[in-house]
Amino acid sequence: MSKDIALDDLNAVIRQHSEWLANQLHAQRENLFPPNAQKAIRKFTSGEAAALLGVNDSYLRKLHLDGKGPSPELTPGNRRLYSAQDIQDLRVLLEKTARKPGDYLPGRRDGDHMQIIGVMNFKGGSGKTTTAAHLAQRLALTGYRVLAIDLDPQASLTALHGVQPEFDLVDGGTLYDAIRYDDPDPISSIIRPTYFPNLDLIPGNLELMEFEHDTPRALAQGNAGLFFFRVKEALAQVDGDYDVVVIDCPPQLGFLTMSALSAATGVLVTIHPEMLDVMSMSQFLRMTADLMDVIAESGADMSHDWMRYLLTRYEPQDAPQNRIVAFLRTMYGDSVLNSTMLKSTAISDAGLTKQTLYEVERSAFTRSTYDRAIESLNAVNDEIAQLIQETWGRHDNQ
Numbered sequence: 001m002s003k004d005i006a007l008d009d010l011n012a013v014i015r016q017h018s019e020w021l022a023n024q025l026h027a028q029r030e031n032l033f034p035p036n037a038q039k040a041i042r043k044f045t046s047g048e049a050a051a052l053l054g055v056n057d058s059y060l061r062k063l064h065l066d067g068k069g070p071s072p073e074l075t076p077g078n079r080r081l082y083s084a085q086d087i088q089d090l091r092v093l094l095e096k097t098a099r100k101p102g103d104y105l106p107g108r109r110d111g112d113h114m115q116i117i118g119v120m121n122f123k124g125g126s127g128k129t130t131t132a133a134h135l136a137q138r139l140a141l142t143g144y145r146v147l148a149i150d151l152d153p154q155a156s157l158t159a160l161h162g163v164q165p166e167f168d169l170v171d172g173g174t175l176y177d178a179i180r181y182d183d184p185d186p187i188s189s190i191i192r193p194t195y196f197p198n199l200d201l202i203p204g205n206l207e208l209m210e211f212e213h214d215t216p217r218a219l220a221q222g223n224a225g226l227f228f229f230r231v232k233e234a235l236a237q238v239d240g241d242y243d244v245v246v247i248d249c250p251p252q253l254g255f256l257t258m259s260a261l262s263a264a265t266g267v268l269v270t271i272h273p274e275m276l277d278v279m280s281m282s283q284f285l286r287m288t289a290d291l292m293d294v295i296a297e298s299g300a301d302m303s304h305d306w307m308r309y310l311l312t313r314y315e316p317q318d319a320p321q322n323r324i325v326a327f328l329r330t331m332y333g334d335s336v337l338n339s340t341m342l343k344s345t346a347i348s349d350a351g352l353t354k355q356t357l358y359e360v361e362r363s364a365f366t367r368s369t370y371d372r373a374i375e376s377l378n379a380v381n382d383e384i385a386q387l388i389q390e391t392w393g394r395h396d397n398q
């Protein structure tokens with residue numbers, strides 16, 4: 001590549017490097033993922049479908065033989081494959097004859113409030129996006145109506161869901177449109193469906209940074225109102241449409257994260273159990289508490305239903321990590337989720353092709369690698385689902 005730019009002209013160097021990178025990435029993406037290709041979700045084996053529904057495979061087979069419910073695809077070997085929509089249709093069918101209401105459709109009932117879960121930590125790479133994506137998808141696959149929001153200008157959650165932040169969102173379309181101070185759009189205009197039934201997305205891109213710049217200005221001019229309630233107020237417009245909202249926060253404690261924290265009913269702090277991460281977390285917690293005090297002083301209700309720490313990229317065979325995990329559990333007790341998100345090449349490899357573990361085929365990995373990773377993710381997500389149920393006053397899935 002050319003070296004004709006003088007290094008004292010740093011602007012030009014950076015701009016040129018940005019262009020090279022954008023062009024290369026664009027070319028690579030066109031190869032891997034043609035612009036018009038729609039991301040789709042794979043089919044599920046009858047065993048997977050039965051597990052997601054919480055019934056026996058033999059019961060599903062009986063329904064199929066009796067001609068009840070959706071018709072699964074049959075492989076040449078006569079194995080049944082269910083689409084995510086088939087599973088959702090089965091949920092609706094099974095709920096009609098369920099022993100207890102909510103056995104198959106576990107979402108809100110009359111009087112239950114919408115859960116808004118903020119996934120945060122200002123430590124970059126602590127697993128926020130991976131956690132948010134798998135949580136949102138698992139909740140959707142298990143019958144909750146879910147809205148995932150990418151509040152990070154880096155837009156990783158967006159890319160994971162097949163939306164290209166630089167190309168698909170040139171005319172806006174991020175949450176910024178709904179929380180801006182001048183002439184905000186209705187939030188419904190920026191919500192888009194995904195290829196997962198029950199899962200909608202508000203994508204993100206660099207435009208979200210505008211909120212960080214606008215807020216101090218609006219505060220100085222005295223027209224920011226209660227800036228930290230912008231997200232909460234925008235979400236109130238679609239309160240009836242979702243059971244759970246999952247917000248992937250940026251790795252900083254700016255106005256976007258503060259607004260998510262103020263909107264949240266549940267807070268999930270991801271921690272990679274290594275010394276440097278834990279040290280920076282202490283500052284994160286202190287700054288968060290200070291900021292919440294300031295907000296509370298203005299009379300805002302800053303109460304939350306729950307707050308939990310989630311250990312991410314955990315390697316149980318690593319002795320120093322184990323010491324940190326033990327230390328955190330002793331100090332914080334029940335505030336640390338029992339389940340951990342194990343470090344797995346299955347999760348990072350799936351991420352390379354912009355997929356979650358719920359999207360990739362099991363056959364793409366060594367069985368034991370895939371199974372270990374998915375068991376860990378399911379356990380984490382199901383523990384969070386249990387917290388959601390308890391918030392709605394239901395214990396042990398009653």
Ligand SMILES: Nc1ncnc2c1ncn2[C@@H]1O[C@H](COP(=O)(O)OP(=O)(O)OP(=O)(O)O)[C@@H](O)[C@H]1O
Nearest residue numbers: 124125126127128129130251342343344347348351
């Ligand atoms: N359990 C895991 N096993 C292996 N790799 C993981 C795991 N969780 C996350 N990763 C990888 O670690 C990297 C960082 O994860 P992720 O993007 O979720 O962190 P983040 O907190 O959202 O980062 P940022 O602060 O930049 O938004 C990614 O490459 C991801 O694929």
Ligand SMILES: [Mg+2]
Nearest residue numbers: 128129152156
């Ligand atoms: Mg992230």
